[in-house]
Amino acid sequence: MPSKASSLRKLLPASFTDYRKTLPQYLIPKRLLSQLMHALTRVRWRAWKTWQIDWFIRRYKVDMTLAKNPDPHSYVNFNSFFTRELRSGARIIAGSAGEIACPVDGSVSQVGAIDDTRIFQAKGHYYHLEQLLGGSAARAQVFKDGQFASLYLAPKDYHRIHMPCSGRLREMIYVPGHFFGVNASTACVVPGLFARNERVICIFDTDAGPMALILVGALFVASMETVWAGVVTSNSRNTITVWDYHDTATPVVLEHGAEMGRFNMGSTVIVLFAQGSMQWDAAIKPAAKIQMGQVLGRVNMSNVAGHKI
Numbered sequence: 001m002p003s004k005a006s007s008l009r010k011l012l013p014a015s016f017t018d019y020r021k022t023l024p025q026y027l028i029p030k031r032l033l034s035q036l037m038h039a040l041t042r043v044r045w046r047a048w049k050t051w052q053i054d055w056f057i058r059r060y061k062v063d064m065t066l067a068k069n070p071d072p073h074s075y076v077n078f079n080s081f082f083t084r085e086l087r088s089g090a091r092i093i094a095g096s097a098g099e100i101a102c103p104v105d106g107s108v109s110q111v112g113a114i115d116d117t118r119i120f121q122a123k124g125h126y127y128h129l130e131q132l133l134g135g136s137a138a139r140a141q142v143f144k145d146g147q148f149a150s151l152y153l154a155p156k157d158y159h160r161i162h163m164p165c166s167g168r169l170r171e172m173i174y175v176p177g178h179f180f181g182v183n184a185s186t187a188c189v190v191p192g193l194f195a196r197n198e199r200v201i202c203i204f205d206t207d208a209g210p211m212a213l214i215l216v217g218a219l220f221v222a223s224m225e226t227v228w229a230g231v232v233t234s235n236s237r238n239t240i241t242v243w244d245y246h247d248t249a250t251p252v253v254l255e256h257g258a259e260m261g262r263f264n265m266g267s268t269v270i271v272l273f274a275q276g277s278m279q280w281d282a283a284i285k286p287a288a289k290i291q292m293g294q295v296l297g298r299v300n301m302s303n304v305a306g307h308k309i
Contacts, residue, residue, distance in 0.1 A: 015188075017185065023189070031179055033179075033219065034179050034217075034219065037265060038223060038264070040052075040078075041077065041078040041079040041082065041264070041265070042077050042078075042079050043077060043078070044076055044077050049075070049076075049077050049078050049081075050073055052078040053072045053073070053075065053078055053081050054072070056078070056081075056082075056155075057072060060155060060156035061156070062156060065087075066086055066087060066090045066158075067084045067085070067086060067087060068084070068085040068086060068087045068088070069084065069085070070087075079264050082159060082264070082265065083159050083160065083262050083263075083264060085160070086158060086160075091291060091292050091293040092293050092294075093162075093256065093257035093293040094293060094294060094295040094296075095256065095257070098298050098299040098301060099295050099297075099298055099299075100164045100165050100208060100278060100295070100296045100297040100298060100299065101162065101163070101164050101165070101256060101257055101292075101293050101294070101295070101296060102151070102164070102284075102290050102291065102292055102293060102294045102295070102296040103151070103161050103162050103163065103164050103213065103260075103269055103271065103292065103296075104151050104153055104157070104158070104160075104161055104162070104269050104290070104292050105153065105157040105158040105290065105291050105292050106151050106152050106153040106154060106157045106289075106290055107151070107152050107154070107287060107288065107289050107290060108149065108150070108151060108152075108284055108285060108286055108287065108288045108290060109122070109150040109151065109152045109184070109187060109268065109286065110122065110148075110149070110150045110286055111148070111149040111150070111280055111284050111285060111286065112147070112148065112280075113145070113146075113147055113148075114129065114143060114144065114145055114146045114147065114148050114272075115145075116144060116145060117129040117130060117140055117144055119132065119148050119194075121150075121187055121192070121193060121194065122184065122187040122188045125187070125188070125190075125191055125192070125193070127191075127192040127193070127194060127195040128140070128192075128195065129143055129144065129272075131192060131195035132194060132195045132199075132201075132214065132270070133173070133201060133212070134173045134175045134201060134240050134242075135240070136173075139201075139203070139212075142210050142274060143210070143212065143272045143273070143274055143275075144275065145275040146272060146273050146274045146275045146277070147272070147273045147275075147277070147278060147279075147280065147297075148270060148271065148272050148273075149270070149271045149280065149284065149296065150194065150268055150269075150270050151268065151269045151270070151271065151290065152183065152184075152267075152268050153263060153267055153268065153269070154183075155265070158292060159262055159263045159264075159265075160259050160261070160262045160292075161213065161215065161259070161260055161261045161262060161263070161269055162257055162258060162259055162260060162292055162293070163204075163254045163255065163256055163257060163258050163259075163260050164206075164208075164211065164213075164256075164271060164296055165206045165207055165208055165211070165256050165299070166206060166207065166253075166254065166255050166256045167204030167205060167206035167211060167253070167254060168204060168205045168206075168251055168252065168253045169202060169203070169204055169228070169245045169251070169252035169253075169254070170203050170204060170205055170210075170244075170245055170246050171201075171202075171203045171242065171243065171244055171245060171246070172200065172201065172202050172203075172226065172229065172232070172242070172243040172245065173200070173201040173203075173240065173241070173242050173243075174199075174200055174201075174232055174233065174240065174241040174242075175198065175199050175200075175201065175240050176198055176238050176239065176240070177196050177197045177198040177199065177217070178196050178197050178198070179197065179198065179217060179218060179219050180193055180196065180197055180218065180219060194214075194216050194268065194270060197216050197217050197218060198216075198217035198233060199214055199215060199216045199217060200214070200215040200217075200224050200226070200232045200233065200261075201213075201214050201215075202214070202215070202226065202260065202261075204254075207299060207301075208273055208277050208278050208299040209273065209274045209277040210273070210274050210277075211271070211272065211273055212270075212271070212272040213260065213261075213269060213270075213271060214269065214270040214271075214272070215261060215263065215267065215269060216267050216268040216269070216270060217233060217267055218265075218267040218268070223264045224261065224262075224263055224264070224267075225261055225262055225264070226260060226261040227254075227258075227259055227260055227261060228252045229243070257293065271296070273297075276300055277299065277300055278297045278298060278299050278300055279297055279298055279300060280296070280297045281295045281296060281297050281298070283295070284296055284297065
């Protein structure tokens with residue numbers, strides 16, 4: 001049960017600093033800036049991409065010894081460096097029976113139970129499952145009173161996304177939207193932030209029952225991609241697009257810990273589970289630092305058998 005202090009923090013208004021950092025985003029051309037970022041991070045001119053990469057490593061103190069390819073100047077452009085693969089053994093994937101692995105490096109924005117269909121965002125702000133899941137009441141019903149975790153990836157973090165548990169893809173949905181930043185200040189100010197931004201929703205059948213991995217776009221996030229479909233967002237679609245993988249002749253099945261997608265620049269992943277299907281690990285709490293592969297939670301095996309999408 002949440003403490004009185006944590007409950008009070010949910011109700012406190014956003015600070016002046018939060019507003020100062022966020023309000024300019026209502027005025028700037030967010031989509032245009034994201035398109036510009038897409039172009040600039042793919043320039044192959046050696047002098048330009050070398051300057052970008054060197055500046056980034058200095059600014060964010062990037063440890064290249066963790067990369068499969070530790071030579072920063074060998075990447076063809078900044079984006080290939082930014083989405084670099086980790087070397088073998090750089091992350092240990094939680095693999096004991098019933099363990100759910102963290103899908104990303106970053107920090108926990110929020111975590112907990114879904115209140116009917118309401119998900120807590122920050123400081124008095126909530127958003128609804130139906131809005132988050134592309135306006136589908138049927139999808140929302142699956143995760144009603146379930147569990148959620150919002151995981152924030154800062155620019156310095158590893159930007160590939162991995163499977164918390166083995167799963168078979170049922171559906172992928174692209175939802176167009178805004179390009180607000182997704183850091184803590186913006187979450188405190190912009191109502192329904194994660195249900196307003198562009199996003200890619202991936203719904204799986206897993207041993208923990210139905211699971212949704214939602215890749216949320218943001219300011220300067222040039223695109224999002226999955227391992228089975230490649231780049232899903234292009235900053236040009238303006239309608240919801242649904243891909244149904246339920247009865248496909250070549251099902252998409254991904255193993256526990258396998259890569260499922262990546263952000264081309266930083267953002268947020270939201271993980272959803274159905275009611276009673278799992279419980280979060282004690283270390284997974286707001287503001288906690290996380291690494292891909294650590295224990296995110298554990299499956300309640302006695303409760304998942306009846307959960308179907």
